[in-house]
Amino acid sequence: MRLAAASLPRLPAAVDRFGYDRAAMATGIVHFGIGAFHRAHMAWYTDRALDAGGRDWLITGVSMRSADVATRLNPQDGLYSLIERDGRGAGARVIGAVGRVLVAPQAPAAVIAAVAAPATRIASFTITEKAYCRAADGGLNQAQAADASIYPLLAAGLAARRAAGLSGITLLPCDNIANNGPVLRRLLLAWLSAHDPATADWAAQHCRFPSTMVDRIVPATAPADLDMAAALIGMADAGAVITEPFSQWVVEDDFAAGRPDWAAVGAELVADVAPYEQAKLRMLNGAHSALAYLGLERGHDHVHEAIADPPLRALVLRLMREEAAPSVACAPGQDLEAYAATLLARFENPALAHRLAQIAMDGSQKIPQRWLATLEANRVKGRDCPAIMAALAAWLRHIRGDNQHKAGPLADPAATALQSLWDGGTADDAVHGLFGANGVLAGHWLPSPATLAMLVQSVQAGP
Numbered sequence: 001m002r003l004a005a006a007s008l009p010r011l012p013a014a015v016d017r018f019g020y021d022r023a024a025m026a027t028g029i030v031h032f033g034i035g036a037f038h039r040a041h042m043a044w045y046t047d048r049a050l051d052a053g054g055r056d057w058l059i060t061g062v063s064m065r066s067a068d069v070a071t072r073l074n075p076q077d078g079l080y081s082l083i084e085r086d087g088r089g090a091g092a093r094v095i096g097a098v099g100r101v102l103v104a105p106q107a108p109a110a111v112i113a114a115v116a117a118p119a120t121r122i123a124s125f126t127i128t129e130k131a132y133c134r135a136a137d138g139g140l141n142q143a144q145a146a147d148a149s150i151y152p153l154l155a156a157g158l159a160a161r162r163a164a165g166l167s168g169i170t171l172l173p174c175d176n177i178a179n180n181g182p183v184l185r186r187l188l189l190a191w192l193s194a195h196d197p198a199t200a201d202w203a204a205q206h207c208r209f210p211s212t213m214v215d216r217i218v219p220a221t222a223p224a225d226l227d228m229a230a231a232l233i234g235m236a237d238a239g240a241v242i243t244e245p246f247s248q249w250v251v252e253d254d255f256a257a258g259r260p261d262w263a264a265v266g267a268e269l270v271a272d273v274a275p276y277e278q279a280k281l282r283m284l285n286g287a288h289s290a291l292a293y294l295g296l297e298r299g300h301d302h303v304h305e306a307i308a309d310p311p312l313r314a315l316v317l318r319l320m321r322e323e324a325a326p327s328v329a330c331a332p333g334q335d336l337e338a339y340a341a342t343l344l345a346r347f348e349n350p351a352l353a354h355r356l357a358q359i360a361m362d363g364s365q366k367i368p369q370r371w372l373a374t375l376e377a378n379r380v381k382g383r384d385c386p387a388i389m390a391a392l393a394a395w396l397r398h399i400r401g402d403n404q405h406k407a408g409p410l411a412d413p414a415a416t417a418l419q420s421l422w423d424g425g426t427a428d429d430a431v432h433g434l435f436g437a438n439g440v441l442a443g444h445w446l447p448s449p450a451t452l453a454m455l456v457q458s459v460q461a462g463p
C-alpha cells in the first residue's frame with residue numbers, strides 16, 4: 001500500500017494528519033523549488049493554517065530541473081509524511097497542502113499558467129542561493145538568468161496577469177540570502193526591464209517582495225529514512241521528509257493579495273526581518289559551514305559528530321558568541337546568548353544524520369552572508385575573528401581538494417574559478433585570488449594585508 005488520497009483512511013490512528021477538504025480548496029500558492037526543505041517548512045505551516053480554518057491556499061510545487069519530486073508526489077496526490085525526529089523518538093504527520101508538482105523543463109506552459117491563474121496570490125521560492133543568478137556586483141547575471149531560471153517563467157506569468165487585468169502577487173523568497181525580498185525584487189525587475197518594461201512597471205507597482213528568515217534543519221532524505229517512514233505510517237511513502245522538531249519562520253508582513261494565517265500556527269509576522277535573518281545566517285549557517293569544512297578535515301561525516309569534537313565545539317561556540325553575535329543589530333528582546341544555546345542543542349541532535357558534505361556545497365554562494373559579513377562588521381570595530389579565520393582556511397583547503405575522499409569533487413557553481421586559485425600551487429595565490437582586488441569574493445570583506453598574511457599562514461598550517 002502507498003500513501004495517497006484513497007489510502008488515507010488506512011493510516012494508523014497515531015499518525016497525525018490534515019483534516020480539511022482538499023477538493024474544496026483553490027490553489028493560492030505556486031512554489032518554485034519543492035525540495036525537502038519546503039515540504040518540511042512552508043508547506044507544513046500552510047498545512048496547519050488550512051487545518052485552522054484557512055481556505056484556498058493549496059500549493060502547486062514546481063521543480064526547476066529534475067522530475068524526481070514529481071514522480072514521488074504526483075502518484076500520491078501530492079501527499080507525504082513529515083517525520084520530526086530527535087534523540088527521544090519520532091512522530092509523523094501527513095501533509096495535505098501540496099496539490100501537485102510540475103516540472104518546469106517538461107511543462108513550462110503549465111508553470112506560467114499557474115502563476116497567471118486568478119486564484120494564485122503568492123509565488124514563493126526555495127531554489128538555493130545560486131539559482132537567483134546574482135552577478136559579482138549584486139546585479140542580475142542576464143546570461144545565467146536566460147538559461148532555465150525562474151525569471152522567464154515569472155515574466156510570462158506576470159505579463160499574463162497584467163494583460164488579464166488581474167491583481168499583483170507576492171513574491172516570497174525563502175532562501176538563506178541576506179535581505180532576500182529586496183534582492184529578489186531587484187533581480188526580477190532587472191530581468192523584466194530588459195525584456196518587458198511594461199510588465200516591469202506593473203510588477204513594481206502591484207507586486208510585493210517581503211523578506212523572510214526561514215529555519216529548519218532538513219537533511220536530504222536517504223533510502224533508510226523512507227524505510228523508517230513506512231514503518232511509522234504503515235504504508236510506503238516515496239515523498240517522506242525527515243526533520244528536527246524545531247522550526248522558525250520570521251516573515252515581513254507585506255503581502256499584495258493576502259496570505260494564509262501562518263501567525264496562527266507559529267510563524268512570526270514582523271515589520272523588519274533583518275535582525276533575525278542576520279542572527280540566523282551568521283550564527284546558525286555560519287557555524288554550519290565552519291563545522292562542514294573543519295569537520296570534514298577532522299574525519300567527521302555528520303554535524304552531530306563534528307559538534308561533539310571538543311576543539312571544534314569550542315571554535316563554533318566562539319564563532320557564534322564572540323564573533324557573529326556582536327555583529328548583529330538586535331531587535332528589542334532578541335537574546336542571542338539563548339539563541340546560541342538552542343543552536344548547540346539542535347546541532348547535537350543525533351537522529352538527523354545531517355551530512356557535512358551537503359552543507360559544504362556551494363561555498364562561494366553561502367560564505368559572503370555567513371562569514372564575510374561578520375568579518376567585515378568586526379573589522380570595522382577593530383575586532384579579530386580567529387574562529388572564522390580558521391574556518392576560511394579550511395574552506396581554502398577544501399577548494400584545493402583536501403576533503404575529496406569524503407566530499408567528492410568540489411560542488412560549487414564557481415568551481416572552475418575557485419579551483420584555478422590553486423593553479424600556482426601556493427596558499428598566497430589562493431588567498432589573494434579570493435580576497436585581493438578583483439578576487440573571486442572581493443568587495444564583501446576588506447581585510448588588511450596583515451590579515452591576509454595571517455590567513456595564508458593558517459591555510460599552510462593545515463588542520
Ligand code: CS2
Nearest residue numbers: 214215216217285288358359
Ligand atoms: C545548511 C542549511 O546546507 C546548508 O548550507 O546550513 O541548509 C541549514 O540547515 C538551514 O538553513 C537551517 O535552517
